[in-house]
Amino acid sequence: MTDENKKEKRVLNQFVRGLIGQYKYSQILTFFLISLQAAGNIVLPLLFQQIVDKSLPSGDMSSLMHYIMILVVVMVVALSTGYLGEILFEFTGLKVKKELNRRVIKKFLDVPYSFFIRNSSGELATHLISDIDNVTMMVSQILPITLLSLMQIAGILFVIFFMNWKLALIPVILFFVFYMLVAVINKQAQKKSLTERTLFGKMGAVIINILENIKFIKVGKPYGWLNSYFESHQENYIKSKKKLVFVLKLVGTLGNGMFGIIAFAVFSIGSYMVIKDMLTVGQLLAFWAYIQAIAGPLQLMIQVNMFKMSSYGSVKRVMGILDEKEEKRSDMVVPSVVSKLEAEDISFSFDQKSIIKNCSFSTRSGEITAIVGESGSGKSTIMNMLLGLYKAQEGNIFIYDGIKSYNITEYGISGAGYLEQESMFFKEGTIKDNILLGREVKADKFNEITLKTGVDDFVKKFEKGYDTLISEVSLSGGQKQLLAFARIMVDDPQVLLLDEITSNIDSHTEEKIQELLKQEKGKNKLIIIIAHRLSTIKSADRILMLSEGKICCEGKHEELLSTNEHYRNLVSIQTDKH
Ligand SMILES: Nc1ncnc2c1ncn2[C@@H]1O[C@H](COP(=O)(O)OP(=O)(O)OP(=O)(O)O)[C@@H](O)[C@H]1O
């Protein structure tokens, strides 16, 4: 084992121990219960031996009854402690699962946005569901089961050693050989498990992606392509799973083979010893019963090993997510008034590809600034930088409250109201929950917001009004935008950042949003909108035009129309469209 492997194993074990450590008391209780069960299972063959060697030859009925009574008690105790132990395994498992889910969700909230660009949400969801399940099983079940099996095997070996050490050497040596073989196979299994988990995540992501695009699929019907697209991912996964199964099942087969050899050797050599008076028939019977009794825990250990190896990838992935570096939270005091925003020479690139190139601009409150430009010119990227989702690799962004400046390059404008083209909602929440998101506002203010944004017009038509679940209704694109607008109005944000919210809504809703923006502008808010529609662009007080990540011109609509060829071209395309 290389140092790297050793270190990795140590880290994995530490992680598992850390998780179990929190449930010390239930683990101690589980341990106690399974010890009783294990002890019961070890005592049973000894009782059989007593019956065969003592009660049967002497024909002593009372001693036979005596042993049978003890046998019944031991069996009842072993069964009931086993039952309680199993329940405790499950309960601990549920606790571990709850804790892991909580930790992973918290991690998702604390890692930088770039994490979600690197990892698809489909893969993350698959891992969250399946990998956490595996880790939970591993943590809650594997240790107690291993412990139980090991205790039983060790107890049995100890007793048979005591009975006849020469005969006992056979299983001991063969167990050792088996252990060495399993260690070699496990290494292979770990590698294969990692690949299998990755491909499983990919397949999950493909399924989620198909569901996300179901509307398009129903209309476009690309069934042939879709089938081969899905099947190719499924095939890859199945292939990797098969490779893993080949390795894992090898351990089981080896175990069975080895068990057969032990049984055969013990029986033949034991019979020879009985003939030579080196062993009593009762002892051979007990020995035989012990060897049979080893089969149970041994099978369990093999299954546990199989599960452990197939979960190896899961543990690594969950650990990987939990190890992701969290972003620092901003401790900046949010200014209650924002008078100006200034970007100084900001640049941003994705994987060495320069997207925003030395842009400088300033916008002020009481104005609507529109960012325009061709698709892919970097408009949303700039907005993501203002929001702190992407960090400028060069340059700085400042906001001013009229007295001092705040550098928001690292964390973005906290408390900005942000709307994008497709607003998302929490489907199992009510409309009211989705507007408030836990924030408390007076009924008057709530009514004012919903009336002003026009949300009330459509919500009052729903039977349950604001208590309607989002999943119960099918909101139109425009209604979603108005609802999202109401949601950001709850905080009365000083800065509004809107990314193409009017591009796929009807003109009536667009007018409504224009009106709302005008009102907000009247309240001296700082508003930046990314716009494609000419009507929205025209209504802006200032226009910033982006071209290939650079600001190519800046000014008012009429000014730019008469002075800038590039802008004229862009506008003529917009005019053709609308
Ligand atoms: N996660 C990413 N990884 C790599 N490149 C990206 C990523 N996100 C955006 N880009 C690239 O950055 C450039 C600017 O993208 P951006 O989304 O800012 O354009 P946009 O002006 O908003 O376009 P649109 O009008 O189509 O919304 C594009 O070339 C895009 O391919």
Ligand SMILES: [Mg+2]
């Ligand atoms: Mg965009």
